[in-house]
Amino acid sequence: MHMNKRALVVGNWKMELSHKGALEVFGALQKLIHAKEFAVDIAVCPSYPSLPAIAELARDTSITVGAQNVHEDEKGACTGSVSVGQIRDFVSWCIIGHSEVRAREHDSNESIARKAKILLGHGITPIVCIGETKEQRDGEETLAVLLSQVDILLKNLDRVSIMKTVIAYEPIWAIGSGELPDANSVYEVMLSIRKRISQSLDNELADRVRLLYGGSVQGENVGQYIAGSGVDGVLVGGASTHPRDFFAIISQVATSYAQ
Numbered sequence: 001m002h003m004n005k006r007a008l009v010v011g012n013w014k015m016e017l018s019h020k021g022a023l024e025v026f027g028a029l030q031k032l033i034h035a036k037e038f039a040v041d042i043a044v045c046p047s048y049p050s051l052p053a054i055a056e057l058a059r060d061t062s063i064t065v066g067a068q069n070v071h072e073d074e075k076g077a078c079t080g081s082v083s084v085g086q087i088r089d090f091v092s093w094c095i096i097g098h099s100e101v102r103a104r105e106h107d108s109n110e111s112i113a114r115k116a117k118i119l120l121g122h123g124i125t126p127i128v129c130i131g132e133t134k135e136q137r138d139g140e141e142t143l144a145v146l147l148s149q150v151d152i153l154l155k156n157l158d159r160v161s162i163m164k165t166v167i168a169y170e171p172i173w174a175i176g177s178g179e180l181p182d183a184n185s186v187y188e189v190m191l192s193i194r195k196r197i198s199q200s201l202d203n204e205l206a207d208r209v210r211l212l213y214g215g216s217v218q219g220e221n222v223g224q225y226i227a228g229s230g231v232d233g234v235l236v237g238g239a240s241t242h243p244r245d246f247f248a249i250i251s252q253v254a255t256s257y258a259q
């Protein structure tokens with residue numbers, strides 16, 4: 001099943017690092033990864049001010065760069081926002097729909113689909129975050145919530161766009177909390193998402209879409225989600241700002257995904 005896919009490990013640095021800190025973390029990570037052959041795609045997502053410098057450092061390395069968000073319009077009078085044209089020279093990826101952004105900017109599923117479209121139009125791969133709240137989980141609404149988030153993408157994106165898009169399942173209650181879902185429930189979610197894609201498009205495409213897990217990922221807990229659960233990688237917040245921790249996650253994903 002993994003034959004045509006590589007695992008993907010994405011570091012979301014959030015607002016945690018100064019510019020100097022971002023350069024240092026990147027340098028240390030690059031040193032750890034240097035000359036190692038991991039069958040894993042690795043990306044880091046710094047804040048906007050550090051994107052040009054990190055993109056420059058990442059050139060000719062095996063680390064790629066992503067942004068943490070983008071505005072849904074190509075251009076406009078949107079003070080404080082950043083457009084796709086302003087990031088496209090620096091990034092291959094862009095996280096959209098992160099729950100922290102959804103909460104702050106009231107991003108709807110429709111506006112997230114628009115962002116995905118704009119990014120793909122500029123050759124940037126969207127990493128679309130979906131996830132349920134604790135209340136929704138307790139109310140056994142998890143799958144309904146997640147599938148409605150997936151449906152909007154399926155409705156708005158064509159086949160090729162869906163194939164390129166990465167979907168990151170991040171239970172909102174697991175982000176930054178140290179609380180983790182059990183591997184079986186993540187397995188069930190992944191299976192349901194693939195089934196939905198397969199029903200709407202086809203089996204082959206459903207297998208090819210990369211699905212990530214995110215939320216309190218560490219080197220010690222990541223293996224359970226990768227081994228045999230249909231998860232193609234992880235989106236890592238806090239631990240990705242610590243080069244050794246992030247490196248441990250990458251190594252573990254490389255080992256578990258190959259099995």
Ligand code: PGA
Nearest residue numbers: 175176215216236237238
């Ligand atoms: P966390 O964050 O790894 O710190 O829980 C994950 C995320 O927000 O993407």
